[in-house]
Amino acid sequence: MxxxxxxxxxxxxxxxxxxxxxxxxxxxxxxxxxxxxxGVLEDIARSSSYSQQLNGPLLVVPYRQTVREWKTDAKGERYQQTSEVSGRLYFLPERFELDGKVQTELRARGIYEARLFHANNQISGSFALPLQLGITEDFADYRFDEPYLALGISDIRGIENALTLHVGSQNLEFRPGTQVSWLGDGVHVNLPRVDGREEQHIEFDFDLALQGTGQLQVLPVGKTSNIHLAADWPNPSFIGNYLPVRREVTDQGFNAHWQTSFFSTNLSEALNNCLATTHCDGFKSRSFGVSFIEPVDxxxxxxxxxxxxxxxxxxxxxxxxxxxxxxxxxxxxxxxxxxxxxxxxxxxxxxxxxxxxxxxxxxxxxxxxxxxxxxxxxxxxxxxxxxxxxxxxxxxxxxxxxxxxxxxxxxxxxxxxxxxxxxxxxxxxxxxxxxxxxxxxxxxxxxxxxxxxxxxx
Known part of the structure; x- marks a missing residue:
């Protein structure tokens, strides 16, 4: 060259x-x-509320069980000793429905902007309590305390309304905390007592106004779950384990509908594993939802x-x-x-x-x-x-x-x-x-x- x-x-x-x-x-x-x-977006979320995930609702029935044991004393004579143990029964909804209307809002700090969302959710469903609450042995030894409905909310700072549960003709006020450690933060509401001597069907509904930043996810806890979300955000990113069965995205926003069942979520078995091992990530991870973050900035x-x-x-x-x-x-x-x-x-x-x-x-x-x-x-x-x-x-x-x-x-x-x-x-x-x-x-x-x-x- x-x-x-x-x-x-x-x-x-x-x-x-x-x-x-x-x-x-x-x-x-x-x-x-x-x-x-x-960092600025994280700071804005820290001052308002982070991403939100709804876990529940679950119906929790506390109980006290009388346990009888036969023992032998020093003389060789047998006697019966009784003790009392406590526990909880957990029930997932037979039907779970959520209809959410979401509006987004920009919060600016300097030249950076964070997108917050305000979700007005109408939540309804029903619980089907079996005969004797599913207890097949020694039912007479059980005493049931006041049941309650627990709803996990990942960041309770985002709750924007007073929560009232409608059960039949009763209006019951929610209280802070889920009373269930593995469910995380959230709210609960006490329900009328149940005796388990007959099958019961409990219909419920309540409104939840929720603010968050970034993502909104829902855990489909029902035996059949129907979730509908509509928002003014034209660039949704659908996340989680399940995609919408129907969706419509336009320049003005989106409409999305999810439908699941226990056959597709296997949530009942996931709950049993959670209670047996106290490792509940598998239960909470079966969520889905939408991200309100700009996909390509x-x-x-x-x-x-x-x-x-x-x-x-x-x-x-x-x-x-x-x-x-x-x-x-x-x-x-x-x-x-x-x-x-x-x-x-x-x-x-x-x-x-x-x-x-x-x-x-x-x-x-x-x-x-x-x-x-x-x-x-x-x-x-x-x-x-x-x-x-x-x-x-x-x-x-x-x-x-x-x-x-x-x-x-x-x-x-x-x-x-x-x-x-x-x-x-x-x-x-x-x-x-x-x-x-x-x-x-x-x-x-x-x-x-x-x-x-x-x-x-």
Whole structure:
């Protein structure tokens, strides 16, 4: 290979490696700003309420059991000793329904915004208590205390209304705490006593206004559960173990409906395992819901964009180099470096503007500024207005392609692969008759004209 060509290629490669330094610094700035934003969101949630998950309601029946044991004294005579043990019976709803209307609200702190939600939930259902409460042996030895309904709420600071349970003609007031340690924070309400001598059917309903940040999840505790959520949030991310059976998402918001049964949730067995082992994560993890967090924010988009930075710089340098070898016009390494730095600064400009203007407008302004600057500079580097405008149009096309890659998440890899292959094909076609050994030795350089024939300069 010609020595001057090798030096030129080596200098370009070294410049690309050196440009990795500012690119890595800008990537670090993106991560730092993202951590700062997350810290502010955490602080706002700490001051209001965190993500919310509803666990329950469950019907809890405390009991005292008389236990009789036969023992033998020192004289060998048998006698009966009685003792009393206490425990609880837990019942899941036969039917559980929740109808939630959610409104979102922005809370700002500086340039950062957190999205809170206010969910007005109408909760209803029924409990079916079996004969003798499912106790098959020594039922006469059981004494039942006042039962209560327990509802777990992950962050009770978000409760926005006075809770009243409607059972038949009775209105019962909720009290703080679930009285069930493994259920976590929440509320409970005492119910009329049950004796278990006959089957009972308890219908209930209550309204729950709940505030939270980030996510709203529901545990489908019913033998059959029907959950409906409607909100003014147009970018929902459905999370958890079950997706909605029906959903409708528009620019004004979404409607989603979930339907589950014990066959799909196996929640009854999960409850038994929870009571037997005191490890209840498996019980609570069978939840589902919706996230009110922006799925792709400006920091994630900026981070995605900077991953293509080295590709952009390589394509630009390849264009300059191709112009050099075809037009025999030398471009100094310093000029390569200045163009590369301008391409790198684009990402810093994009990040700073997107924090105030939104990603789309910030991208348009940043790309427009960089295209104008690079087009103006290249006009003087190549000493040709026509060639400078051509490079400017090329820069604009590259930025347009980058925005398309960022917008098409599912097809980004395919589009990127096709772009690289196409550009490689263009480079190979334009240089297919180029005498690489003759570059720098004064030999004529062959290139293709528009007719497809060779011309000599």
């Amino acid at each position: 010609n020595r001057s060509l090798a030096i030129k290629l080596g200098a370009i490669a070294l410049l690309m490696l050196l440009l990795l330094v500012p690119l890595m610094m800008i990537d670090g700035v993106i991560s730092e700003r993202q951590r700062l934003r997350d 400006q920091y994630l988009k900026s981070d995605r964009a900077i991953k293509y930075a080295l590709l952009f710089i390589a394509l630009t340098f390849a264009g300059f180099f191709l112009f050099e070898v075809l037009k025999r016009l030398a471009v100094h390494p310093v000029q390569y470096a200045l163009v590369g730095v301008a391409l790198a600064v684009f990402y810093l400009l994009l990040l700073s503007l997107s924090e105030h203007l939104g990603f789309g407008l910030a991208y348009l302004l940043s790309a427009g500024a960089c295209v104008a600057l690079l087009g103006f500079y290249v006009c003087h580097v190549l000493r040709s207005l026509t060639h400078g405008l051509g490079f400017g149009i090329g820069f604009a096309a590259l930025y347009g392609l980058l925005y398309g890659l960022l917008s098409a998440e599912d097809y980004a890899l395919l589009m990127g692969s096709l772009l690289l292959f196409s550009l490689l094909g263009v480079f190979m076609v334009l240089t297919r008759k180029l005498d690489w050994y003759g570059i720098g030795q004064g030999k004529p350089v062959e290139a293709l004209n528009v007719d497809g024939g060779a011309v000599h300069e």
